[in-house]
Amino acid sequence: MFQNRQGFFSSIPPITKNLIIINLLMWLATIVLHKTYGIDLVKYLGLHYIPAERFNAVQFVTYMFMHDPYSFTHVFFNMFSVFMFGRTLEMMWGSKRFLIFYITTGIGAALVQEFVWYFTLHNDIMQVVNAVGWERTGVILNNIVTIGASGAVFGILLAFGMLFPNAELFLMFIPIPIKAKYFVVGYGLIELTLGIYGPGGDNVAHFAHLGGMLFGLILILYWRKKNNNNRGIY
Numbered sequence: 001m002f003q004n005r006q007g008f009f010s011s012i013p014p015i016t017k018n019l020i021i022i023n024l025l026m027w028l029a030t031i032v033l034h035k036t037y038g039i040d041l042v043k044y045l046g047l048h049y050i051p052a053e054r055f056n057a058v059q060f061v062t063y064m065f066m067h068d069p070y071s072f073t074h075v076f077f078n079m080f081s082v083f084m085f086g087r088t089l090e091m092m093w094g095s096k097r098f099l100i101f102y103i104t105t106g107i108g109a110a111l112v113q114e115f116v117w118y119f120t121l122h123n124d125i126m127q128v129v130n131a132v133g134w135e136r137t138g139v140i141l142n143n144i145v146t147i148g149a150s151g152a153v154f155g156i157l158l159a160f161g162m163l164f165p166n167a168e169l170f171l172m173f174i175p176i177p178i179k180a181k182y183f184v185v186g187y188g189l190i191e192l193t194l195g196i197y198g199p200g201g202d203n204v205a206h207f208a209h210l211g212g213m214l215f216g217l218i219l220i221l222y223w224r225k226k227n228n229n230n231r232g233i234y
Contacts, residue, residue: 012083013090015099020079023065023149030069042066042147047110049117051125051134052141064106066147078149085160092163101159101219102152108215109151113208117144146205154191154209155216157184162220188213 009017026041033039047063048055067075090098121144128137160167161184168177178186188210195206 013087013095013098015095015102016082016087016090019082019086019102019149023067023075023079023082026065027067027069027075030066034069042069042145043142046145046147047113049121049141049144050114051138052144053138054142060107060110061103063110063147064149064152067149068147074148078153081153081156082149085156089156089159089163097223101155101216104219105155105212105216106149106152108218109154109205109208109212110146112211112214113146113151113205116205116207146208148205150205151208151212154187154212157187158213158216159220160184162217184213 012020026045030041033041043054044056045059045062045066047059067078086098086102089101093101125137125141128140132140161180165179165181167180169180169183170177171183191206191209194204195210198204198206
């Protein structure tokens with residue numbers, strides 16, 4: 001039994017494995033530090049709106065390793081997706097390229113989220129600024145934050161759909177196979193619809209998900225052009 005377990009873990013590519021481990025450790029650390037010392041890591045490592053007092057540029061990277069400490073499903077489904085699809089990409093691309101892709105799509109998702117915050121909140125923020133001033137406004141904006149690896153995960157899904165368009169996937173609770181290309185397009189359309197017409201209080205950064213897909217698409221097309229379709233996989 002021990003040998004089988006060792007064989008299973010050793011079969012997971014290193015970046016995929018380490019990403020899963022780091023995310024789970026950060027999730028546990030968020031819980032333990034908050035319950036034990038009252039320290040909220042999300043305040044420091046979650047992505048804040050740029051004008052917020054707590055914003056820090058490193059949050060463009062750190063936010064993607066943070067997950068809701070009150071929801072195991074948040075971190076579980078993200079890491080399950082990394083395991084299911086990320087390991088295939090890493091084995092095909094190699095660890096270095098996969099890590100670049102993961103971080104780039106995660107940062108891209110954060111940039112898109114910042115733009116969405118700007119266009120949706122700018123008028124309201126200026127009203128607050130006129131009422132209480134910039135300094136006080138920066139404190140108020142601390143409550144706007146996003147966390148999670150979903151942006152990078154959606155980039156991974158996009159890449160999988162582009163590289164393995166005819167691979168058949170089975171959705172949970174729906175025993176009907178669907179080709180990866182249709183799954184990715186459908187998922188993207190759902191996120192776009194929810195981002196535009198969905199309830200504003202669902203606490204899901206739909207446009208950040210689309211941002212991960214967008215930057216994933218840009219990066220793959222760049223690699224394809226740079227490598228002149230070398231080996232037919234980029």
